[in-house]
Structures are given as structure tokens and as C-alpha cells.
Amino acid sequence: MGFADDHLVPLVDSGLGNSAYLVDLGDGRALAVDASRDLRALREAAARRGLAVAYAADTHLHADFLSGAVQLAHDDGASILASAAGHRTFEHTPLADGDETDLGGLTLRALATPGHTDEHLSFVLLDGSRELGVFTGGSLIVGSAARTDLLGADRAEELARAQYRSLGRLAGLPDPTPVWPTHGAGSFCSAPPGAERTTTIAAQKRANALLTAPDEDTFVRRLLGSLGSYPAYFGRLSEANRRGPAVLGSAPALPALAPAGLRGLLGRGAHVVDVRPVADFAAGHIPGAVSIPLRDQFATWLGWLLPDDAPLAVVAGPGQDLAEITWQALKIGYERLAGHLDGGMAAWTADGGAQEQIELITADEIAGRPVLDIRQRAEHTAAHIPGAVHIELGDLTTRSGDAPAGAVVACGHGERAMTAASLLRRDGHRGLTVLDGGPADWAEATGRPLKENA
Structure with a gap:
């Protein structure tokens, strides 16, 4: 059994294609790395082990989800560890290349790895001088490296060249070092398909087409050539994470809306999001409603297709999890959740509401x-x-x-x-x-x- 088997809990968000990590520090305290605002899985994992989160580290200013670090600081008193170059406006421990944080027996060393973002850090977890693993965020990932165009197409090549140097630094770690990335398969931050979420330095030296590139120009060509489109909301969240997401109070709820209340919202510019399965939407839906079925990828398409500055009303089916809808929206910064149609489409049509079919x-x-x-x-x-x-x-x-x-x-x-x-x-x-x-x-x-x- 290695360190990861005993002390590391990966928390996979399969919808966004990301992994957060909970590290058991061995004394009843824990380190959280790249935790999202939806802390349900992390809190469950911590409770199972009897852990209190003492540290919350972010590898970079995330574009695909709101960080949970501020919430962990508020709720648990966690110390936030993040890059000084990120210029975050909330209380945190600003770290630069080579800075070390004593976690009480273990040490976290910051390694500047710009490329995915300007201020990107990787975190090497040490037991004395021994590398237990490295949290690589959006730098080295399984089979690739994260995209470098989030700050604009005009900077993509510059940041790809920075990414080349950063991966070179990471490749200099001992071959057996475990690699714990944030972005993985399914992430629009540019990760290839595949089941593996973690890897080792040696495995990536053998199999990662970017690490096997013969020179910098080839690396840049391969990385930039792999980039596809990405959700529109990515352009908003980095700045939201720099300022710090609003702290949430009690578990957020989705209020019930009567048909008349929903009509009033529509008159004031609200959007209707219908989260029911495809067949149910096809059979009958409110005119103008956007179908985004509730599944792992719900947040991605919500953030890609609908504005975050207008009220959102939800139509759900019997038994669908309203809390899941709420958390998926909140983790990407959608705060204006007006409520859900009480009684669903049956209540709408019973009240004389029109419906359409596809x-x-x-x-x-x-x-x-x-x-x-x-x-x-x-x-x-x-x-x-x-x-x-x-x-x-x-x-x-x-x-x-x-x-x-x-x-x-x-x-x-x-x-x-x-x-x-x-x-x-x-x-x-x-x-x-x-x-x-x-x-x-x-x-x-x-x-x-x-x-x-x-």
C-alpha cells in the first residue's frame, strides 16, 4: 500500500472532467486541493475519515468551476494556499516558486508551472525529502497538457511555450513520482479521452505525445493543434475566482413556482430550463424552454448556452434531484435560480399553459x-x-x-x-x-x- 492508497482521496466530477483531492494528513486534519464550490463529496469523504479541512490549495484561477477554497476557509477555518501572482482579493497565503508550507509532518512545495494560466502552480507533496506525489492542476495531465488559449487566442502560443518549459520542470521529478492532475477526460480544458485520472512521471515520459515531442516547436504545434472549442462561461470564472465566490449559507434550495409565478418571470426576461429526459421534453414542453437534461454534463451546457445574469426557472420531472440541479448551477456561478415549476408540466397544462412538441x-x-x-x-x-x-x-x-x-x-x-x-x-x-x-x-x-x- 502506498501513500495514495492510504491517505489520498480523489473526488471526480465526471461532468466537468475534473478531480479534486482530499489528503489525510494523519492527525485528524486534511488538505483539499482544487476543491469546487460543490463541496458535498469532499465533506462526505472528510466525515467518513473524521477529518477537518485545515488547508485548501488551488493550483490556478479555475475557468471551469468556482473554487470551494473561500467556503472552506469560512466554514472550517482552512488556510488558503494559492499563487501570489494570482492577485486574489481575499485572505490567503500567497506562494511563489519554491515556497514551502509545513502541513504538520508533510510539506507542500510550490512549483511555478505557467502555461494553462499565467499564475499556475503545481504542488509537490513531500515527506522529508521524498516526493509523495505532485498535484499538477492544468499543467501535466494524463496524456496531454491543459489548453493555453483561455486568456485569448493571441496569447495561446506564448503560453504554450511556457507550458513546454513547465512540463520540462515536472519531467525532472523522479520517475516514480505519482502525478495527480485536476483536469482529466471530459474536461474542456483539453484532456484526451481515457479512463485514467492519475499517472506517474515515468508513464508520461513514455506515453504523453507532448513530453515525447523532439523540440519546443513540435510541442507547441501538437498542443495548439489539439484545441477545440470551450464553454462560454470559461471567460467569466477566472475573474470570479480571483475576487472569491460568495460564501453560501445553509444548503441552497430551489423554491417552488406556481404556473402564474412562472408566467410573471417569463414576462420579466427569465429563461426556462427543462431538465427532464429527452422523451418527456419531446412529448410536451413550455414554448421557448431550453432542453438541458439533468445528467453529469448539465453544468457544462447550462454555462455554454444560457446567460448568468437573467433569472432561470426550472422544469423538472417526478423524482429528479432538485439539489443536484442547484449545485451544478452554483458551481459555475449561476446564482439567479428563480425556482422550479411546482407540479411540473401537469400543473402547467392544468392551468391552461400552452405546450409544444418536437x-x-x-x-x-x-x-x-x-x-x-x-x-x-x-x-x-x-x-x-x-x-x-x-x-x-x-x-x-x-x-x-x-x-x-x-x-x-x-x-x-x-x-x-x-x-x-x-x-x-x-x-x-x-x-x-x-x-x-x-x-x-x-x-x-x-x-x-x-x-x-x-
Whole structure:
């Protein structure tokens, strides 16, 4: 059994593709690294071990979630450890390259690793002079390094070159050193697919195409060439984390709204987010509602497609977890949660509320209709229905006019396609249908091959 087996608890947010870490310091206290504002899993893990969080370390100013460090300082008295170069406006211990923090037996050493962000730090956890592991945040990750364009496309190459030097520093750690990244598969901060969330320096030296690059220019070309789009809300959260998220009081609740109350909110510019499963939304929904089914990726699409400065009203189905909706919204800075429709769509229609439908069809029903593929560029490039028009879901709010009339909207399974269809319907498109399935189902139904882009 190694240190990680006994003392390290990874806390994976599969929706955002991130890992936070709880480190048992062996004396009833704990270190939290890159904890998000949704502290439920961390608190459960700490309670199981009888731990109090004494330190909260952030590797960088996160763009994809609000940090939980300020909340941990408020609730638990945790000392916040973060880069001095981040110029955070709340109380914290500002760290520079080489600074060490005595955790009471173990030591945390800051290692400047800019690239993903300017002020990025990695944290080497030491027992005396022995490296127990390194928290690499958005620097070295499994199979890659995190994206360098979050501060603007004009700085992407400069930061990629900084990332090259930072990975070189990390590669200088002893080969057996465990690597504990924040970003992993599913993260829009640029992580390749794969099940592994942690790794070692030696494994990355062998298998990471960036670490095996023969020179800096090749590294930069490979890293920048791997970058796809990312959610719109990423542009807001770094500054929110620099200022510090608002401290939350008791567990937030989602108030119940009567149909009349919801109508009043709509008249004042509120957005309706329908979190029910695709089939339920297809059968009947409030006109103008945006379908974002409640699943692990709910926060990503909420933050990509809807504004954070307007009231949000939720339509949920029986048994759906209202607390999960609330926490997913709060962890990405969506504070204006007006409430949920009490009684759901049954109450809405009973009160005379109008509803609309969007037809779901199977792959064998496409029959020559135009297809709109709204998946990410890499997904579309890998394999798509021949002739499909491609517009990423994240671009539809500005490109709805480019969607073909009467399209069959398709993604991998149907959830994102229904989101896209709801946005298009809101913008005036009619005659849309949604593919219940994805390109693989079309290939099986027709016996025809999918197209790959070179």
C-alpha cells in the first residue's frame, strides 16, 4: 500500500472532467486541493475519515468551476494556499516558486508551472525529502497538457511555450513520482479521452505525445493543434475566482413556482430550463424552454448556452434531484435560480399553459432529410452521416440561421440534439425532428458507412 492508497482521496466530477483531492494528513486534519464550490463529496469523504479541512490549495484561477477554497476557509477555518501572482482579493497565503508550507509532518512545495494560466502552480507533496506525489492542476495531465488559449487566442502560443518549459520542470521529478492532475477526460480544458485520472512521471515520459515531442516547436504545434472549442462561461470564472465566490449559507434550495409565478418571470426576461429526459421534453414542453437534461454534463451546457445574469426557472420531472440541479448551477456561478415549476408540466397544462412538441425519430426514418450534426468538431471529423451539416451546439446561439430547414438534429445519443432543437425552435425554426440515437445507429439501420474527414 502506498501513500495514495492510504491517505489520498480523489473526488471526480465526471461532468466537468475534473478531480479534486482530499489528503489525510494523519492527525485528524486534511488538505483539499482544487476543491469546487460543490463541496458535498469532499465533506462526505472528510466525515467518513473524521477529518477537518485545515488547508485548501488551488493550483490556478479555475475557468471551469468556482473554487470551494473561500467556503472552506469560512466554514472550517482552512488556510488558503494559492499563487501570489494570482492577485486574489481575499485572505490567503500567497506562494511563489519554491515556497514551502509545513502541513504538520508533510510539506507542500510550490512549483511555478505557467502555461494553462499565467499564475499556475503545481504542488509537490513531500515527506522529508521524498516526493509523495505532485498535484499538477492544468499543467501535466494524463496524456496531454491543459489548453493555453483561455486568456485569448493571441496569447495561446506564448503560453504554450511556457507550458513546454513547465512540463520540462515536472519531467525532472523522479520517475516514480505519482502525478495527480485536476483536469482529466471530459474536461474542456483539453484532456484526451481515457479512463485514467492519475499517472506517474515515468508513464508520461513514455506515453504523453507532448513530453515525447523532439523540440519546443513540435510541442507547441501538437498542443495548439489539439484545441477545440470551450464553454462560454470559461471567460467569466477566472475573474470570479480571483475576487472569491460568495460564501453560501445553509444548503441552497430551489423554491417552488406556481404556473402564474412562472408566467410573471417569463414576462420579466427569465429563461426556462427543462431538465427532464429527452422523451418527456419531446412529448410536451413550455414554448421557448431550453432542453438541458439533468445528467453529469448539465453544468457544462447550462454555462455554454444560457446567460448568468437573467433569472432561470426550472422544469423538472417526478423524482429528479432538485439539489443536484442547484449545485451544478452554483458551481459555475449561476446564482439567479428563480425556482422550479411546482407540479411540473401537469400543473402547467392544468392551468391552461400552452405546450409544444418536437418529434423523435429513429435512424431508419431519416429517409433523405437534411441532417444537422451538432457534436464537437473532433466527433464529427471522426465519423458522421454523409452530407450532414455541422454546427457545434455551442455555436448555435449565434449561428441558428445556418441550420438547414426541416433538419433532423443529431448528436451521439440524443440529449445534445434535443438541446439544439430547443434552441432552434426558440429562434423560430419549425419542422425539426431529433434523432433518437446517433451516427452509429444510422450506419446500422442503412448498412452504409459513415464518412470520416481526413
